[in-house]
Amino acid sequence: MSEHAQRLDRASAVTRDSRGRLVTVLHPDYTVFGVPNGGYLQCVIFQAVRAELGEGDVMAMSTNFVNAPKVGPADLEVEVVRRGRRVTFLRVRLSVEGRVATDSLVTWGSLEEGPARYQHSTSPELAPPEVCVSAPRIEGMTLHGALDLRVDPLAGPWWESPDPTRGYHETWMARRDGTAQWDALSLLFAADCLWPATVPLGSSGWVPTLQLTTYLRQRPRGAWLRARQRCEVVVGESVDERCELFDERGYLVADSQQIALVRFDDEVVRE
Amino acid sequence: MSEHAQRLDRASAVTRDSRGRLVTVLHPDYTVFGVPNGGYLQCVIFQAVRAELGEGDVMAMSTNFVNAPKVGPADLEVEVVRRGRRVTFLRVRLSVEGRVATDSLVTWGSLEEGPARYQHSTSPELAPPEVCVSAPRIEGMTLHGALDLRVDPLAGPWWESPDPTRGYHETWMARRDGTAQWDALSLLFAADCLWPATVPLGSSGWVPTLQLTTYLRQRPRGAWLRARQRCEVVVGESVDERCELFDERGYLVADSQQIALVRFDDEVVRE
Numbered sequence: 001m002s003e004h005a006q007r008l009d010r011a012s013a014v015t016r017d018s019r020g021r022l023v024t025v026l027h028p029d030y031t032v033f034g035v036p037n038g039g040y041l042q043c044v045i046f047q048a049v050r051a052e053l054g055e056g057d058v059m060a061m062s063t064n065f066v067n068a069p070k071v072g073p074a075d076l077e078v079e080v081v082r083r084g085r086r087v088t089f090l091r092v093r094l095s096v097e098g099r100v101a102t103d104s105l106v107t108w109g110s111l112e113e114g115p116a117r118y119q120h121s122t123s124p125e126l127a128p129p130e131v132c133v134s135a136p137r138i139e140g141m142t143l144h145g146a147l148d149l150r151v152d153p154l155a156g157p158w159w160e161s162p163d164p165t166r167g168y169h170e171t172w173m174a175r176r177d178g179t180a181q182w183d184a185l186s187l188l189f190a191a192d193c194l195w196p197a198t199v200p201l202g203s204s205g206w207v208p209t210l211q212l213t214t215y216l217r218q219r220p221r222g223a224w225l226r227a228r229q230r231c232e233v234v235v236g237e238s239v240d241e242r243c244e245l246f247d248e249r250g251y252l253v254a255d256s257q258q259i260a261l262v263r264f265d266d267e268v269v270r271e
Numbered sequence: 272m273s274e275h276a277q278r279l280d281r282a283s284a285v286t287r288d289s290r291g292r293l294v295t296v297l298h299p300d301y302t303v304f305g306v307p308n309g310g311y312l313q314c315v316i317f318q319a320v321r322a323e324l325g326e327g328d329v330m331a332m333s334t335n336f337v338n339a340p341k342v343g344p345a346d347l348e349v350e351v352v353r354r355g356r357r358v359t360f361l362r363v364r365l366s367v368e369g370r371v372a373t374d375s376l377v378t379w380g381s382l383e384e385g386p387a388r389y390q391h392s393t394s395p396e397l398a399p400p401e402v403c404v405s406a407p408r409i410e411g412m413t414l415h416g417a418l419d420l421r422v423d424p425l426a427g428p429w430w431e432s433p434d435p436t437r438g439y440h441e442t443w444m445a446r447r448d449g450t451a452q453w454d455a456l457s458l459l460f461a462a463d464c465l466w467p468a469t470v471p472l473g474s475s476g477w478v479p480t481l482q483l484t485t486y487l488r489q490r491p492r493g494a495w496l497r498a499r500q501r502c503e504v505v506v507g508e509s510v511d512e513r514c515e516l517f518d519e520r521g522y523l524v525a526d527s528q529q530i531a532l533v534r535f536d537d538e539v540v541r542e
Contacts, residue, residue: 059509060482060530062333064360064376066353081374082337087481089335091362091374103352103362105335105376107482107530112507117535118438118472119504167389201389210358211331211378213484215511215530217504232391233488233523236383238330240486240526252504255511257528259331259378259486264388 004178005029005146008186011177012043014051014076022048022076026069026096029177030189033140035068038102038209038258039192040143043185045092045104048076053088053108057184060107062213069094069101111184111219114251123226123246124170126152132172135159135195143193148174159195162202162265168230169200173245174223182220182247190225190245191256197229197241204265207239214256222248237261275449276300276417279457282448283314285322285347293319293347297340297367300448301460304411306339309373309480309529310463311414314456316363316375319347324359324379328455331378333484340365340372382455382490385522394497394517395441397423403443406430406466414464419445430466433473433536439501440471444516445494453491453518461496461516462527468500468512475536478510485527493519508532 005011011027024047030040046058074096081089090106126132132150136159150172158169173190175182182190191214196207225245232240239262245254276282282298295318301311317329345367352360361377397403403421407430421443429440444461446453453461462485467478496516503511510533516525 062376062482062484064352064378066360081335081371089337089374100352103360103376105333105374105482107335112509114506116504116506118435118502120438120501121503164389167391211333211376213333213528215528217509217511218506230391231389232526233387234389235385235387235489238383238488240488255503255528257484257486257526 004176007177007179008043008146008189012040012047014044014047022051022078024074024076026071026074028071028142029145030143031071032143033206034070036071037143037193038063038065038212039189041094041102042188042192042214045094045106046185046188048078048092049090049106049108052078052080056088056108057111058106058188058216059109060213060215061104061188062211063102063104064211065209066100066103069096074101111216114218114249116251119252121244121252123250124228126170126172126226129172129224135171138195146175146177147193148176158200163200166200167234168197168228169195171227173225173227180223182222182225184216184219187216187220187245187254188214190227191243191254192258194227194229194243196260197231198234198239198262201231201234202265204263207260207262210259210261212256212258214254216254218251218253220247220253224248234262237263275447278448278450279314279417279460283311283318285315285318293322293349295345295347297342297345299342300413300416302342302413304477305341307342308414308464309334309336309483310460312365312373313459313485316365316377317456317459319349319363320361320377320379323349323351327359327379328382329377329459329487330380331484331486332375332459333482334373334375335482336480337371337374340367345372382487385489385520387522390523392515392523394521395499397441397443397497400443400495406442409466417446417448418464419447429471434471437471438505439468439499440466442498444496444498451494453493453496455487455490458487458491458516458525459485461498462514462525463529465498465500465514467531468502469505469510469533472505473536475534478531478533481530481532483527483529485525487525489522489524491518491524495519505533508534
């Protein structure tokens with residue numbers, strides 16, 4: 001294994017095959033238990049739209065995770081529903097071996113340059129990265145090889161003992177894929193790459209995403225992001241999670257929400 | 272004009288025409304400046320999926336607002352992308368006169384029954400509805416005829432003087448469409464029916480939605496909802512807004528986010 005993960009822009013690259021179809025190869029460095037990660041798949045979709053439209057940025061992307069894809073060849077179908085002067089609306093489907101893996105709506109325009117007139121949330125207060133601790137690697141989450149994730153020593157170790165009131169965690173994030181700066185593409189990955197916010201609550205195993213919506217809000221600056229991942233409601237077998245990403249200026253640069261399935265260890269014990 | 276607005280379930284009803292196509296008639300009681308409201312359109316889409324699948328509920332719905340529709344006949348195209356035992360993934364397009372108005376992804380399953388294992392947000396603290404004041408009706412927003420909206424007297428009148436720090440408002444909501452209780456269908460309307468949260472900041476005129484995602488989280492109970500509508504970031508010409516809806520038990524029952532375009536009076540003055 002190389003020191004760094006495959007560069008995200010290369011691992012998510014989209015090209016045209018001899019018949020003109022958009023194709024990619026889903027990369028093993030961006031998986032969770034063998035399944036390509038949702039944020040990484042949104043990077044691939046971003047690149048497919050770039051290949052089709054030539055320029056612009058994601059303003060919003062919503063994805064239904066229809067069937068879990070596997071690493072290897074995949075193809076993309078981009079439908080431009082309406083091309084506008086300021087905003088273009090698209091639908092993109094990613095398929096593996098002829099089976100739809102993800103179905104996305106894309107709202108395409110241009111990213112704003114800050115500062116914001118108004119911003120509700122403030123970035124997490126964390127000790128500087130150099131005094132923070134690396135959170136443990138979870139086996140099977142290869143995507144964390146592409147990241148340097150650091151947790152405030154005062155906040156941990158939330159991964160050791162469940163706390164029913166702690167439906168969140170906060171993290172420094174830098175890249176370890178041979179690229180120093182965050183950009184619009186990598187924000188899509190960053191917005192869905194952390195441990196589920198149900199882990200501090202004691203959830204078990206994988207928390208598979210059903211639907212993910214990411215908003216890119218501003219062009220990020222710098223090598224470090226501060227992330228806040230939290231649950232909104234955990235009820236029955238579902239959770240809605242949010243992730244907020246702040247750049248080195250404290251600007252909220254991306255914001256995601258998702259619906260996922262979830263199980264808890266105490267439920268397993270009850271069975 | 273009758274005392275009540277047309278009942279929401281009837282105003283959003285979907286039937287099949289003689290050729291078996293799903294059709295509706297977009298109703299004038301649910302418009303903003305003549306354009307059918309986004310939350311109302313999501314109710315129509317919900318009914319189209321019910322007509323196709325027979326049972327179940329929206330877990331998540333994401334909509335791109337592709338072209339502003341007008342009131343009158345519209346037709347719907349429902350594509351079942353994958354039918355699952357627990358979750359079904361769909362795409363629904365609503366068209367008026369052959370032109371796509373909205374393009375939606377739907378994540379379909381069953382709504383949970385509370386209480387939640389974990390809930391992050393608590394419901395707004397408002398004086399009881401009987402001592403609250405009605406917020407002013409905005410001309411051209413016919414959708415507010417279907418609602419009884421009441422604001423805490425201590426919170427107002429935010430509609431009179433802009434405050435650059437007040438990117439939110441909180442409201443009691445009851446129905447005035449001849450139906451007493453909130454249900455899953457009407458939550459989709461409730462999640463996108465309030466004044467934009469940019470109004471207290473001093474935004475001008477209409478704030479057209481580009482993309483709206485609503486999560487229904489629990490089956491609501493009671494005649495009153497408490498709503499919190501807020502901006503996340505206002506930057507350049509865009510805003511991302513959130514709406515949280517709590518039922519009479521204080522359960523968070525729905526949660527929406529949207530990207531919209533926005534303008535401010537002070538920008539107009541500068542021109």
